[in-house]
Amino acid sequence: MPTYEYECRSCAQRFEARQRITASPRRRCPHCGKKVDRLISAGAGFLFKGSGFYTTDHRSKPYQEAAKKDKGQEASGRAPLAGSAPPKAGAGQKMEA
DSSP states (O other): OOEEEEEETTTOOEEEEEOOTTSOOOOBOTTTOOBEEEEOOOOOOOOOOSSOHHHHHHOOHHHHHHHHHHHHHHHHTOSOOTTOOOOOTTTTSOOOO
């Protein structure tokens, strides 16, 4: 259930309420009973930490084996790095007349 933040128009008291999305907003301050406004809040942020959630947790065995194989080839210098362009013909070579 989401948590909504409210502020009283009269006493400026702020409070939070856990409500269903379909529930109507609170109308009265629990401290003084006057009208409240629902505030727009940033919400809850989250961070992905660790060695990799997507790669290690949700990939199939064949994909993981292929990734290990590709990683081994990159380390040995046999496979080009991802995103690198192949060398152009004649690039870096002397042209003889």
